[in-house]
Amino acid sequence: xxxxxxxxxxxxxxxxxxxxxxxxxxxxxxxxxxxxxxxxxxxxxxxxxxxxxxxxxxxxxxxxxxxxxxxxxxxxxxxxxxxxxxxxxxxxxxxxxxxxxxxxxxxxxxxxx
Numbered sequence: 001x002x003x004x005x006x007x008x009x010x011x012x013x014x015x016x017x018x019x020x021x022x023x024x025x026x027x028x029x030x031x032x033x034x035x036x037x038x039x040x041x042x043x044x045x046x047x048x049x050x051x052x053x054x055x056x057x058x059x060x061x062x063x064x065x066x067x068x069x070x071x072x073x074x075x076x077x078x079x080x081x082x083x084x085x086x087x088x089x090x091x092x093x094x095x096x097x098x099x100x101x102x103x104x105x106x107x108x109x110x111x112x113x
Contacts, residue, residue, distance in 0.1 A: 044091035048111045051086045055097060055106040063104075073099035073106075 013021075058079035062070045070076055076099070077083040089095040089110045098107050 041091075044089070045111050047090040048097075048108050051088075051090070051097060052106045052108060054080060054086050055099070059099075059104050059106070069101055069104065070099070071101050073097065 055073070055076060058076040059070060061079045062076055073087055073096070080086050087097055089097065089108050091110050095109050098109065100107065
């Protein structure tokens with residue numbers, strides 16, 4: 001006759017092991033969330049720089065076609081595809097890029113560079 005060698009301690013995880021696993025998962029999640037926030041901010045900054053560069057190209061094209069300078073950012077609309085998207089900051093869609101007619105420069109209120 002054989003006896004069952006079932007031991008209750010080997011049946012599953014104890015509370016300490018579960019707490020350790022939950023703590024490790026929590027730490028990994030905090031690292032992932034922080035990395036995601038940094039990545040999205042960097043992506044918005046790069047997209048804003050691209051939009052500014054595209055508008056600066058439009059300033060040059062406007063200068064070739066017209067003897068005077070562009071006075072507002074709306075003067076550049078015919079030279080930019082998807083002007084509504086390009087003329088606003090990707091981080092904050094309500095923040096419009098600012099065109100300075102005197103320096104012929106385009107700046108962003110969210111990304112001062």
